[in-house]
Amino acid sequence: DQQVKQNSPSLSVQEGRISILNCDYTNSMFDYFLWYKKYPAEGPTFLISISSIKDKNEDGRFTVFLNKSAKHLSLHIVPSQPGDSAVYFCAAYDGNNRKLIWGLGTSLAVNP
Amino acid sequence: EPEVTQTPSHQVTQMGQEVILRCVPISNHLYFYWYRQILGQKVEFLVSFYNNEISEKSEIFDDQFSVERPDGSNFTLKIRSTKLEDSAMYFCASTRDSHQYFGPGTRLTVT
Numbered sequence: 001d002q003q004v005k006q007n008s009p010s011l012s013v014q015e016g017r018i019s020i021l022n023c024d025y026t027n028s029m030f031d032y033f034l035w036y037k038k039y040p041a042e043g044p045t046f047l048i049s050i051s052s053i054k055d056k057n058e059d060g061r062f063t064v065f066l067n068k069s070a071k072h073l074s075l076h077i078v079p080s081q082p083g084d085s086a087v088y089f090c091a092a093y094d095g096n097n098r099k100l101i102w103g104l105g106t107s108l109a110v111n112p
Numbered sequence: 113e114p115e116v117t118q119t120p121s122h123q124v125t126q127m128g129q130e131v132i133l134r135c136v137p138i139s140n141h142l143y144f145y146w147y148r149q150i151l152g153q154k155v156e157f158l159v160s161f162y163n164n165e166i167s168e169k170s171e172i173f174d175d176q177f178s179v180e181r182p183d184g185s186n187f188t189l190k191i192r193s194t195k196l197e198d199s200a201m202y203f204c205a206s207t208r209d210s211h212q213y214f215g216p217g218t219r220l221t222v223t
Contacts, residue, residue, distance in 0.1 A: 100157070
């Protein structure tokens with residue numbers, strides 16, 4: 001039973017365009033949602049997060065939107081760059097257990 | 113910027129052997145984690161550690177696995193008798209809050 005779902009295993013975008021990565025969750029009690037970026041053979045690196053009490057958080061080219069009623073969040077990257085090509089993991093933070101619940105990841109390819 | 117380090121970067125071992133994967137978390141962090149990622153699959157939670165004891169473990173973390181923080185800086189994952197299916201990338205993470213910092217991983221290959 002997946003509590004955090006990333007339904008698109010891959011996404012391909014042209015350089016300069018917007019990349020939109022989606023994530024759905026089932027548990028309304030999650031405190032934070034985080035996006036991690038992962039290159040092959042490296043550990044995940046933190047990208048951006050959003051508190052469950054917010055609906056938007058922006059950091060440079062990266063913006064995360066949270067729709068609590070739909071239990072949905074999305075990561076927007078604009079403009080997309082070839083260096084953004086990586087696997088992006090959505091994770092939800094369970095504050096009671098101090099645990100991250102991970103999605104399966106979406107592989108983003110930004111084509112020059 | 114402080115970072116989590118892991119050694120070795122790659123460990124090759126024979127089935128049935130014991131391995132110890134080492135991690136040095138960020139010094140003022142309080143919570144420590146091990147995750148693994150089998151090639152092509154999702155990142156899986158193994159265990160969390162706080163105040164010198166396991167706070168939670170997944171069903172993957174059976175009796176073959178153990179964790180230790182022997183000296184206040186290192187955080188180790190031991191697999192007593194490795195199996196072929198233990199081959200994966202193992203990531204250590206540490207945190208003071210919700211944001212976990214990950215190490216670069218150790219690639220474990222069991223032959």
